[in-house]
Amino acid sequence: MFKSMALTPSRTILHLIVLALVLAWTIPTAGILVSSLRDKNLISSSGWWTALSTSERAVTLRLKGAEAQIEENGQFVIKGNIFEDSEDRGTISSWGLGTRDPRANPVGSAVTLEDGQTLAIQQNGDYVFTSPTRFEEGRGQRVSLIKTVPPSFTTENYNSVLHAEGIGRSFLNSLTVTIPATIIPILIAAFAAYALAWMQLPARGFFVAVIVGLLVVPLQLSLIPLLTIYNQAGQALGVTPKGYVGIWLAHTGFGLPFAIYLLRSYIAGLPKDLIESAKVDGANDFRIFTRIVLPLSLPVLASFAIFQFLWVWNDLLVAMVFLGTDNEQLVLTGRLNALLGSRGGQWEILTTSAFITIVVPLVVFFSLQRYFVRGLLAGSVKGG
Amino acid sequence: MLEQVLYALVTILVGVGGCLAYFYGSNLLLDRLFPADAVKHDRAIRNLKVQSTVRPWLFLAPALLFLTLYLIYPAIQTLIWSFFNKDASAFVGLDNYVWAFQDEQFRQSIFNNFLWLLVVPAACTLLGLIIAVLTDRIWWGAIARSLIFLPLAISFVGASVIWKFVYDYRGEGQEQIGLLNAVVTWFGGDPQVWISMPFWNNFFLMVILVWIQTGFATVILGAALRGVPEDTLEAASIDGAGPFKIFYRIMVPQIMPTIIVVWTTITVLVLKVFDIVLTMTNGQWGTQVLANLMYDWMFRGFDYGKSAAIAIIIMVAVLPIMIWNIRQANSEQKGGH
Numbered sequence: 085m086f087k088s089m090a091l092t093p094s095r096t097i098l099h100l101i102v103l104a105l106v107l108a109w110t111i112p113t114a115g116i117l118v119s120s121l122r123d124k125n126l127i128s129s130s131g132w133w134t135a136l137s138t139s140e141r142a143v144t145l146r147l148k149g150a151e152a153q154i155e156e157n158g159q160f161v162i163k164g165n166i167f168e169d170s171e172d173r174g175t176i177s178s179w180g181l182g183t184r185d186p187r188a189n190p191v192g193s194a195v196t197l198e199d200g201q202t203l204a205i206q207q208n209g210d211y212v213f214t215s216p217t218r219f220e221e222g223r224g225q226r227v228s229l230i231k232t233v234p235p236s237f238t239t240e241n242y243n244s245v246l247h248a249e250g251i252g253r254s255f256l257n258s259l260t261v262t263i264p265a266t267i268i269p270i271l272i273a274a275f276a277a278y279a280l281a282w283m284q285l286p287a288r289g290f291f292v293a294v295i296v297g298l299l300v301v302p303l304q305l306s307l308i309p310l311l312t313i314y315n316q317a318g319q320a321l322g323v324t325p326k327g328y329v330g331i332w333l334a335h336t337g338f339g340l341p342f343a344i345y346l347l348r349s350y351i352a353g354l355p356k357d358l359i360e361s362a363k364v365d366g367a368n369d370f371r372i373f374t375r376i377v378l379p380l381s382l383p384v385l386a387s388f389a390i391f392q393f394l395w396v397w398n399d400l401l402v403a404m405v406f407l408g409t410d411n412e413q414l415v416l417t418g419r420l421n422a423l424l425g426s427r428g429g430q431w432e433i434l435t436t437s438a439f440i441t442i443v444v445p446l447v448v449f450f451s452l453q454r455y456f457v458r459g460l461l462a463g464s465v466k467g468g
Numbered sequence: 469m470l471e472q473v474l475y476a477l478v479t480i481l482v483g484v485g486g487c488l489a490y491f492y493g494s495n496l497l498l499d500r501l502f503p504a505d506a507v508k509h510d511r512a513i514r515n516l517k518v519q520s521t522v523r524p525w526l527f528l529a530p531a532l533l534f535l536t537l538y539l540i541y542p543a544i545q546t547l548i549w550s551f552f553n554k555d556a557s558a559f560v561g562l563d564n565y566v567w568a569f570q571d572e573q574f575r576q577s578i579f580n581n582f583l584w585l586l587v588v589p590a591a592c593t594l595l596g597l598i599i600a601v602l603t604d605r606i607w608w609g610a611i612a613r614s615l616i617f618l619p620l621a622i623s624f625v626g627a628s629v630i631w632k633f634v635y636d637y638r639g640e641g642q643e644q645i646g647l648l649n650a651v652v653t654w655f656g657g658d659p660q661v662w663i664s665m666p667f668w669n670n671f672f673l674m675v676i677l678v679w680i681q682t683g684f685a686t687v688i689l690g691a692a693l694r695g696v697p698e699d700t701l702e703a704a705s706i707d708g709a710g711p712f713k714i715f716y717r718i719m720v721p722q723i724m725p726t727i728i729v730v731w732t733t734i735t736v737l738v739l740k741v742f743d744i745v746l747t748m749t750n751g752q753w754g755t756q757v758l759a760n761l762m763y764d765w766m767f768r769g770f771d772y773g774k775s776a777a778i779a780i781i782i783m784v785a786v787l788p789i790m791i792w793n794i795r796q797a798n799s800e801q802k803g804g805h
Contacts, residue, residue: 098605102599102612109616113622116629119633128645129645131643131645133650257472260472264480267480267484271488276528280528284521296797300736300786301543302759304740304782305779308772310542336534337535337539338539340531369524400623400625416623417624417626417743420747431633449621453614
């Protein structure tokens with residue numbers, strides 16, 4: 085199919101449709117990324133899509149009290165900046181006296197109030213409050229303002245989530261689970277795949293059929309008996325049944341059907357001459373496998389490694405069953421699930437934790453997308 | 469913490485080292501026990517035969533062990549336990565299955581699973597097909613595809629948080645911070661509590677899985693579409709067929725096998741869907757599905773019998789796809805070498 089750059093009306097529509105689809109697919113993720121970088125009060129008071137625009141907020145602040153007044157030309161004056169005591173500044177667009185309409189008076193010019201008093205407030209918050217008579221003792225005059233706040237982002241949420249919510253710990257747990265569970269099955273699967281692709285084996289077809297069948301077996305089928313075995317083994321060995329070794333082996337077992345299937349279809353596709361001529365030269369299968377097949381299979385091994393990494397990192401079920409839901413051993417997905425329960429409405433915690441959870445897969449995915457796609461295609465289209 | 473890192477490193481070394489030691493050692497042992505050289509000719513031939521008979525099994529043994537221990541044996545055990553009571557101490561026949569089909573929750577789950585099966589694979593495949601065709605015609609198609617593909621890397625739990633934020637609800641009059649309610653109120657509608665809206669909330673959960681899986685469908689179907697011979701398409705367009713006709717009369721039939729693969733893969737995934745329902749609603753408000761119900765009975769009801777029966781029912785639903793896949797693989801094997 086040819087790709088043309090010229091923009092005809094129908095091509096413009098095509099571009100717009102694709103753009104709409106891409107936006108629909110990316111906006112939800114953008115929402116949590118943007119939110120995780122916003123102030124927690126802002127998250128709960130305005131939509132994340134307003135984060136990049138300057139936002140208007142109504143606030144009520146106090147002028148200084150009577151003790152700050154000075155006498156100038158027979159008038160009593162209180163001067164200062166209205167933001168003096170508050171941390172977040174902004175640009176004032178209008179103000180009103182007391183708690184009344186904050187849009188009543190514009191900034192800049194002096195406005196005459198009751199009793200001949202005048203008040204002028206500048207954009208930056210500087211004010212001059214004058215009165216013909218002495219200000220009465222007491223707290224300062226209340227003023228409500230409309231102020232516009234420039235977009236601001238903070239990494240505060242990340243600081244607090246990594247330390248206070250145990251996300252940092254879970255991150256380490258996830259790595260501890262994922263890396264061995266990715267590496268261990270590769271070698272086992274590669275040997276099996278070679279045997280099923282190139283070696284003389286009775287009932288080879290049967291084994292391949294079993295692997296294909298096991299590809300779709302729901303994990304749920306394995307959980308209860310495995311848990312029982314683990315408990316018994318734990319008792320016999322005097323260790324806790326819910327540990328890292330258990331989950332590594334479980335992920336290895338669950339990942340093997342796909343690993344063998346994927347690797348076999350690749351290895352079976354290697355040139356026949358290559359392997360036959362090595363055999364004629366007197367090399368045995370072990371040598372052929374380690375010297376010829378394994379180096380040639382590196383791309384597909386990488387594909388599988390990415391799959392398994394993403395699978396294990398993103399898994400919740402196996403982790404909950406075999407590691408349990410103890411605070412100490414929670415992996416990221418489990419932690420996020422727990423936070424959804426305990427921190428229901430606190431979006432600053434949830435969005436930040438969610439982003440930390442997905443950032444590793446996203447990096448892996450973007451840097452190794454080519455291998456990932458190749459594996460996906462080999463695993464589902466060719467087969468056999 | 470440091471201890472944990474060391475522990476992990478040591479296990480990687482022990483695990484990988486153990487594997488290497490096994491494969492290398494067992495093969496070396498075979499070569500030593502039945503040497504092919506440095507012996508008389510006929511003995512060498514006999515030893516070579518022994519070697520080539522034994523060696524495949526050495527290669528396969530660890531994999532077979534794992535598959536048996538982690539998948540085959542547990543599957544059989546689960547089937548047996550589905551005929552036993554709560555703690556697997558007494559045979560109860562079909563009681564668990566009879567219970568299941570009379571249980572309100574279970575019926576709800578079956579019904580919901582059925583809805584998921586109807587909607588999600590169809591939606592993913594259709595959207596994937598459309599996106600694959602459209603992105604193939606524009607210069608930034610690859611970027612568009614990879615952005616749509618991106619959710620595939622996100623965990624179901626992470627996706628649930630993302631979408632829970634989209635569906636967030638604030639009382640009327642308050643500013644909506646959930647995107648969906650913001651859009652609805654912008655158009656003058658009333659904000660809704662999408663997650664607990666009877667019946668329709670199922671579809672709001674399905675959106676999440678469709679969002680994740682469409683990228684998968686796009687990539688696979690896109691590759692298949694690029695495999696449709698250029699000549700066929702040209703011939704059709706010379707014969708005066710419009711783009712839509714070319715699409716559903718020529719392209720779709722040509723890639724039908726791939727469409728079936730995508731459809732069945734997502735179907736199997738749908739039957740196992742657990743994380744999304746657990747994290748979004750935990751089965752409340754009429755959104756229960758089989759996989760989550762099974763987890764409930766296992767870890768909250770502590771009833772192995774009922775839990776096993778539900779697992780078997782999920783397996784029965786997958787069975788036709790499994791058989792079809794095996795047949796497909798067998799016929800390809802006969803065609804291949």
